[in-house]
Amino acid sequence: MSGERGGGGRGRGGKKDDKDKAKGERPRGGFFRRRRVCKFCADKIDYINYKDVRLLAPFIPERGKIQPRRISGTCAKHQRALQTAISRARQLALIPYVTD
Amino acid sequence: MSQNRQYELVYIVSPDANEQAVADLHTQVEQIVQRFNGTLDKTENWGRRKLAYEIGHAREGTYVIETLTGSGEMVKEIDRRLRVTDTIIRHLTVRIDEDIRVADRLRTERKETQARRRTARGLPPEPLPSERRGDRDDDDSGEMGLEAPEGQR
Numbered sequence: 001m002s003g004e005r006g007g008g009g010r011g012r013g014g015k016k017d018d019k020d021k022a023k024g025e026r027p028r029g030g031f032f033r034r035r036r037v038c039k040f041c042a043d044k045i046d047y048i049n050y051k052d053v054r055l056l057a058p059f060i061p062e063r064g065k066i067q068p069r070r071i072s073g074t075c076a077k078h079q080r081a082l083q084t085a086i087s088r089a090r091q092l093a094l095i096p097y098v099t100d
Numbered sequence: 101m102s103q104n105r106q107y108e109l110v111y112i113v114s115p116d117a118n119e120q121a122v123a124d125l126h127t128q129v130e131q132i133v134q135r136f137n138g139t140l141d142k143t144e145n146w147g148r149r150k151l152a153y154e155i156g157h158a159r160e161g162t163y164v165i166e167t168l169t170g171s172g173e174m175v176k177e178i179d180r181r182l183r184v185t186d187t188i189i190r191h192l193t194v195r196i197d198e199d200i201r202v203a204d205r206l207r208t209e210r211k212e213t214q215a216r217r218r219t220a221r222g223l224p225p226e227p228l229p230s231e232r233r234g235d236r237d238d239d240d241s242g243e244m245g246l247e248a249p250e251g252q253r
Contacts, residue, residue, distance in 0.1 A: 046206045047199050047200070047202075050194075051110070051165070091192055092112065092163075092190060092192055093151035093152045093155060093161070094152055096152040096153050
């Protein structure tokens with residue numbers, strides 16, 4: 001029993017990893033749990049402002065690409081609006097196009 | 101025949117330009133707006149800000165945001181003028197009146213629905229500060245527990 005546990009590592013954390021694998025999430029650790037609710041619907045944000053970098057930042061991982069819907073959990077309507085906002089912010093050099 | 105619409109103009113002034121030059125550009129924009137019988141509703145100066153990437157050789161720039169009301173021809177002229185100005189390294193004009201209208205409508209609709217539902221339940225239409233919901237979603241972990249036994253066995 002204890003030998004089995006050694007492979008999993010840390011009890012509850014092990015469960016989480018299993019689910020992440022099933023969802024095809026990145027194998028790298030330190031990733032916060034997938035949010036199943038659209039952030040913009042939940043926070044009742046009607047207009048995604050392209051000048052608000054702090055609002056857009058969680059949807060742009062280190063590489064600079066837009067996070068897909070299946071990971072961020074954003075609804076289709078808001079992902080489209082987010083896409084426009086990010087493009088505008090990129091044009092104004094508020095957000096990088098790419099980061100190496 | 102031209103309709104009045106609301107626009108938002110953002111331009112980035114080169115870091116070499118001094119404050120006087122920034123003020124001059126603002127008056128230039130104002131003059132064009134006046135010439136086309138538009139109105140300048142709001143001006144916001146973000147000051148110097150680091151750019152996310154290099155534009156030309158500039159690493160930072162002064163951001164100025166102006167909210168304008170006027171015709172499409174006005175925007176066309178502003179756009180042309182800003183493009184030929186050397187001290188402006190980037191600019192963007194966005195039409196915002198429709199977005200504002202959509203956002204307003206969503207907000208009022210949500211308020212109405214909330215008020216209707218609450219009165220139907222015999223509550224005051226506005227939620228009290230004491231009944232704010234917390235941000236925790238603890239039932240998430242319960243669902244994961246269903247999948248877990250397989251992995252542990």
